[in-house]
Amino acid sequence: MSMTVPQMYGSLVFNDKVMRDKLPKDIYKALRKTIDKNTHLEIDVANAVAIAMKEWAVEHGATHFTHWFQPLTGFTAEKHDSFISPVGDGEVIMEFSGKELVKGEPDASSFPSGGLRATFEARGYTAWDPTSPAFIKDGTLYIPTAFCSYSGEALDKKTPLLRSMEALNREATRVLHVLGNTAVQSVTTTVGPEQEYFLIDKEDFKLRKDLIFTGRTLLGAKPPKGQEMEDHYFGTLKPRVAAYMHELDEELWKLGIPAKTKHNEVAPAQHELAPVFDTTNVAVDHNQLTMEMMRKVAEKHGFVCLLHEKPFDGINGSGKHNNWSMTTDTGVNLLDPGKTPAENIQFLVFLMAVVSAVDKYADLMRLSVASAGNDHRLGANEAPPAIISIFLGDELTAVLDSIEKDAFFGKQEKVTMETGATVLPHFAKDTTDRNRTSPFAFTGNKFEFRSLGSSLSVAGPNIVLNTAVAETLSEIYEELKDVPAEKMAETVRELLKKAILEHKRVIFNGNGYTDEWVAEAEKRGLYNYKSTPDVLPVFVADKNVDLFTKHHIYTESEIKSRYEILLENYSKTIHIEAQTMVDMVNRQFLPALMETMDRAASLVAKKQQISAAISCKAELARIEKLSAQYDGIYEAVEKLAADIRIAEGMSDELGLAKFYQATILSDMAEVRVIADEAEAVIPEDILPYPSYAKMLFYV
């Protein structure tokens, strides 16, 4: 029996339709109120919801439930409990209570807490997030939850995300009201994350320790062909890949994830999937699930899905484009330039709130995308530079320009909002050009933050965006709140002008990949944090601690703990990479090189036996060259190993991260340069793992 797509879509989700069908009317209403208005949920409501949820889940084959959460590992976590409850006589019934729905107590001692949770207090709590729907996967009912410590500190990515959405909601609504748009009761942020990934054959994967342990290749000569022909981009899907994508779509649809577009990317073996956007919180959960399903479905098709930011040197890496906007409960996209005058003023205010936020908190935005993996991409002419700037396109830039120069709002005329806005051009969606080099681009009715790495949760960047914009909106509110109606238009105009003057330095419509831009950005005073250890300390800078604490996103200790975890993760990641490289070089690569030389040497010996007059020139030349490379690699890998030991003796976390960045990574590069050169002449039957050519072109 095959299902149609509409039947399939959301069939495993406890969504609004199911809730309406299954819940008593008053319970449904109470739950809706909690979801839409963030009101407290009473336990009797929770009990009724739990019963309906369990019935629905059991009907769909579920035997277990789990609280599903997002600890600071960057992955999701779950602990399954069955619904069964013994009732004597060896019989069981299926039970699930409101208490079990609302709260869980996983033993959380092994999740990173950055010192927030004392070791004796291993308990963590998970709390149901009713704004993200529950779903069934592999016979288990998944309940999205937030994860916090005994004393209420957030230990996850969802809690601060929800807090940041609330902050933005509060500030945006106040600004709308003061602008006279009192119909709006709430504002939510929306996100559509485009996800890139690689598919390689499972058999190849299994032979590469580097991919297994680190997610990226640490060695590998360039294949004869790379991505220079750009023939893979939007190319025809190979049948095996098409079958994978088809099943992935179906699995995602069942989970209510609106997977929409799929295509081949620029690099060979690289692909992309984009969903239709959703409320930020749901989009974040869905992106986590999407990454998980990408991996899982790949296994079934004999593939491994690589989500690392830079699996292959010399080949474009993978990122994520975070499309972001703000929508009112009256259905208006606040970043849509729109047709009616009032919306245009509104649009300009919100546009400038975003521009100001990005300029003021560009350091935090850079921080929010920082990871060891993403350091290989940012600024490497395949992804946006590490410098955060905004692309607005010519039209919008011209609009701001004329506001700055009073061209639209001449002082002589009597200016009302209406006349101010009628002269604004209407921006058709696709008149904003594409600029792939910009980290933060206006794309018609939303912003696209393009610096994100492919493997990271999109929670972090959205926490920063929401909070920074909430802050600039709160400043706007402070300026406008006491202004009488008849003065409003003029005050808004002055405010916009001031904001433009102050923050236009962050607007850049040119090519972000050039050295000229790097120099220009420095002149403009923009941040340029080149690596993760460079940028991490901005997390604990006063201005940023003030921002987060003011809007109740993080407490000071939550910030400190997250900062520590980020530092630790960075160092650990590179530590593992370095160890893996030493292992591969000593136990696989150098032996392969020895064998290659041995083959040549034994041929020389055999030839000499036949006749001393036969030339052995080529063999000897090859041995000589390989021998020199062998020495070079040996020395470089010994240095790497020695430096790893130095790192192991260091205790200052920031110093350590910097040491990994400056010393260990360049040691690794040293090894790799010579090894990749030598690999090019190692016979294919001797190299104990698949080459780049094999992995990238034989799927």
Ligand code: ADP
């Ligand atoms: P492209 O980036 O190729 O122009 P689209 O404009 O269709 O493609 O959008 C790309 C992504 O942006 C999709 O995931 C889409 O759902 C999302 N998106 C569109 N509108 C919004 C919005 N208002 N808020 C957040 N994301 C959006």
Ligand code: MG
């Ligand atoms: Mg896009």
